[in-house]
Amino acid sequence: MMKVVTGVVGNDIHVVANRLIDISLQERGFEVFNLGVNTYLEEFIDAVIETDAKVLLISSLNGEAEGWCRDLSLLKSQYELEGVVFMIGGNLSVGEDNPDVIIPKFKRYGFDLVFHQSDLGIGLDTLEAYLKEHV
Amino acid sequence: MMKVVTGVVGNDIHVVANRLIDISLQERGFEVFNLGVNTYLEEFIDAVIETDAKVLLISSLNGEAEGWCRDLSLLKSQYELEGVVFMIGGNLSVGEDNPDVIIPKFKRYGFDLVFHQSDLGIGLDTLEAYLKEHV
Amino acid sequence: MSLLQRDRDIIVSNEYVDHFDFDEVESFIRGASKNLFISHAFKNNKGKTLVQPRGGFPTYDKVFALYKEFKAANVDVLPLTIDSNTRLNDYAMAKKMLALSEENDVNMLNGYPLVNQGYRTTRKMMVHYDTPVSLRHGTPDARLLIEMALASGIFEIEGGPLTYLLPYSKNFPLDKAFLYWKYVERVCALYSTLNEPINRESFGPLSATLQPPAIVIVIQIIEMLLSLEEGVKSFSVSFSQTGSVMQDIVTANVLKKLSRHYAKQFGYGDAQIHLVYHQWMGAFPRNKNRSDSLITTATVIAAMVEADKIITKTRDEAFGIPTKEANAQAVDCVQYTLAMLRGVPKISDEAEEENLTLQVNEILEALFNDSADTLWRKAFNAIKAGYIEIPFSPHIINANEVITVRDDEGSIRIYNKGKLPLSERSFAFDRDKIRIPEGHSVVDKIIHDIGVML
Amino acid sequence: MSLLQRDRDIIVSNEYVDHFDFDEVESFIRGASKNLFISHAFKNNKGKTLVQPRGGFPTYDKVFALYKEFKAANVDVLPLTIDSNTRLNDYAMAKKMLALSEENDVNMLNGYPLVNQGYRTTRKMMVHYDTPVSLRHGTPDARLLIEMALASGIFEIEGGPLTYLLPYSKNFPLDKAFLYWKYVERVCALYSTLNEPINRESFGPLSATLQPPAIVIVIQIIEMLLSLEEGVKSFSVSFSQTGSVMQDIVTANVLKKLSRHYAKQFGYGDAQIHLVYHQWMGAFPRNKNRSDSLITTATVIAAMVEADKIITKTRDEAFGIPTKEANAQAVDCVQYTLAMLRGVPKISDEAEEENLTLQVNEILEALFNDSADTLWRKAFNAIKAGYIEIPFSPHIINANEVITVRDDEGSIRIYNKGKLPLSERSFAFDRDKIRIPEGHSVVDKIIHDIGVML
């Protein structure tokens, strides 16, 4: 079973999507390590290393993703994280914002898959397709 | 007492404003000849001549004013109507339209005072000011 | 050839009408898709309030585009609103304005000139959309218009001799209106035997201005009975948002109860009677977001009164004929609101309902007691005598004595009963609730009460 | 110096706080304009539902501009929403993000970092607008924050040890939250003696996701009692739109009745208790016109439940922090709707209200029977034991056994009661109304029921 670490990043306590993501990932056959809400980037990285997960799926709903994720490349360079798929989704900016601006921005921060205000099902379909191709 | 002929032009049966206009004109000291709704331009002109009114105040609400009023200049040229103030107001076009287009248009048709979707009180204040100046 | 058919031949022989082929029309209706019949939708939509906007443009293409927009917004019933020249049978003017509209791509008419457009053309659109269409006109003499409508595949006809005359005409003779509508009812009844029934709908909003529920209900019941008398089997009574939630609920409850009661009493217990709720029909605010709020509020009330159909307004109402986008947006939001509303309570107010029932029965009793031989003549006499009249009618026959204002709860109350045959008791119930603020005249109060949604 | 004052001195001695001058603050509050006190507005607005939006931006100027927009829309109560770093007492991060926001004119915080901004600055704005302001935060340890708020002229403080912890925190210790909130209550009580009372408000929406009314009411009553115990004299209980009109009405009726009942029973009959209604707090549709419909529908319900205050959402809800224009538009439309609504019926449902009263009393009885010596310890034990828990809490102390779903009328019902001390009878009343559609799992049903407004 492929291992996924998931959770909600930063000082964000929106838990509803997190519960649904947990269920959906399990239904799709992943082994899920759900760190829940209010999880910092370092904690995510630690968990990925500890569990040897192949996917890190981060949610952010309260608009503060950018502040908490801009250091991802830095962390990636400090740890052995080859082959891990970095994915983020939810509501990635404060206020209404254009996906055409947001998605490239988060890709630059080091995410492979970025979903701003998009459907969970489509996001997970894309993840599975991506995994088939790249892993 | 200054005489005013009023009514609603064409195949228009919106009577509520007409009743209020009647009352308001009387309150302002005019002698009112109210032809009511569904009155044709010729009927208005006849009434002005018959009563020797100084003001013709036409309402139109259902958007069809233009079709019924475009011949005003023609009628004005056929009858002795010097010194009569021609006024129109209400909702002068079908659909939403720009007053900056509508007002000049109706002035071209021969109206001295044109009010599109404007307040009755302001319209009648303007009429009184106009009368003071011109009559 | 029946008498009716002779009349029909004359009616359709009009310089503005191409050859009218009755046989072809009959076979079209006989074979028409069930989806064109609102009577069919009422049967199969138990519980769901059908949503119908208003709308009509002069040209075929614009109506076609409008319907497309409505369908995308999940409309249940399409409207075909007729322009006001056609309403007054002024087909010459309608023709001229239609030509201007087509040439200059500008709307010189406030609706669709169905007679000038003809049924062959119009039917194409109806068959294409395969959705019930409701004819909205306001025509006292609608004989030719409804022949055109039915031949086009429009199987709901709104109006009636009183509701399309008192608010919509200045001096069209009332007795003629009764006879012309008898013709309409008969044609509708005739066609009702071919396929699903044609639905007739009365226009309860009337002049949409401070209409007392008792008069609205009386007029609804009269038009319903006149229609059922001629063999119509599917009928909708209607009223519009009064401005008081409680008065809407009371009106709906009494209207439902009494329309069914009188239909049965007169021997038409087999007819289907539906309730239609019109969103606020009076003056709209000149702020489009507030208009949206008014539209949603009306939708919540429609759900509370369990209307079978709701007729929508738009955020453009105060400005002019709405754009198709604004119109469709309203349909979408009304559908959303109806679908999202859950656990809507069933409400009633016994004292109010009892008094309203009393008022309606009192007026109807006076009418039924008239010595004339037919119902329409009794109704005609009642109106002439001022036993029935509506506030703010432009029509010369209307007595114009009744005065209504709102009480502190917003309910429309009878201040001056004119010649309405109301008992002291039922009148006092209304009158005692009125409070004219100190220093205000009744006229001030009326003006204030007209503008209650501004 | 009192014990409390010693604590206060420590609290405000913080590297992120300029010198805090208690004497100056006291004299400010003593002389503050009555218009800053919502408790004053409640007294003088008998009958009118006060309208309060949500909103906050990182910078002073943006909040100032937001308030200006709100005032133009005729707002009754201004909000000050705090960013989520400040909520978690992470003033360092808030400071960093505030600096970034100011430099780049971009909002790097989802609210106003009041502690970093300081009371001297913030008060200028409050005095300028001279309108009641409500502090919206979600902070378990709000001691410093509320010192700042009160010193700024913000005289309504939302929250409580349970309502700002269970939905808002993952592992902040509950016992500490109780103690920190005790501090808040005491400071509020202290300042309440100087001028008009400071109003405290509980946060009834909780996690805004399938919250059963019994739990909401229990938590409202506990927080109210904890507050009144410390001397607070003006308190608002609240709840959010459930998704069923009837359930909203029942919840409001029982919440009003029982909060007053328990306040009296505990000897605080002199306190003013108000009812606050939150417009739909769950997931909003991603269609702004539909969001407007949802907002208006909620407003109609607020009028039906006779809320003393309504807290509004915006058409931008599904997308992100609203623009000030969208936010003010909602205020304007809500004010319009409240003013235009007339004749709103007073409704109740005896059987529902009886059972809800029973459920609340059962849970509270179990809590009161706990052997601990203080109310907060009893409450603490009740939560630890799972006698009280909320669905969809991120907090580790929450039992997470209770499962709720909607019945066919949209009412939220308890499907699995976990350790809630409900009698068989009161639980069966709920449980028996649930129908899981064939072929669906409970999880399917929950997901469906979360998205009921989409």
Ligand code: B12
């Ligand atoms: C009530 C109403 C009706 C009632 C009328 C009952 C009656 N006999 O009076 C009923 C339901 C019967 C009706 C019918 C129709 N109506 Co109508 N109706 C309205 C409505 C909702 C309110 C009108 C009203 O009474 N307002 C209250 C009075 C006091 O205000 P007012 O009329 O606006 O007048 C004020 C000002 O305009 C001004 N004013 C008026 N005249 C003048 C003159 C001067 C000189 C000045 C200075 C000011 C002034 O002062 C008045 C007082 O403040 C309006 C929309 C709206 N405004 O919200 C549509 C509206 C006027 N109707 C409209 C239409 C099209 C019709 C119909 C053709 C049906 C249709 N296609 O939908 C038929 C008319 C048939 C016909 N032959 O004309 C359109 C007109 C479209 C346009 N201009 O683009 C409107 C704007 C609705 C819409 N948006 O589509 N209607």
Ligand code: B12
């Ligand atoms: C319920 C709710 C709350 C509850 C949360 C309870 C809880 N503990 O979970 C409460 C009331 C407590 C709350 C608090 C706050 N909230 Co809130 N909340 C909401 C609300 C209304 C619904 C969220 C929800 O549960 N949706 C249902 C779930 C199932 O949907 P979802 O979360 O959108 O997730 C879906 C998708 O995003 C996607 N998805 C999520 N993650 C991922 C990941 C991947 C990889 C993919 C592919 C997809 C995906 O799949 C999910 C299922 O469809 C939203 C607005 C909305 N959406 O309508 C605001 C919202 C998320 N909240 C917001 C804010 C700002 C806050 C607060 C800071 C308070 C404030 N300032 O108003 C605090 C948060 C404090 C903190 N420390 O974070 C903002 C975020 C602003 C922004 N992004 O610009 C929103 C958008 C509201 C708004 N417009 O202002 N909130």
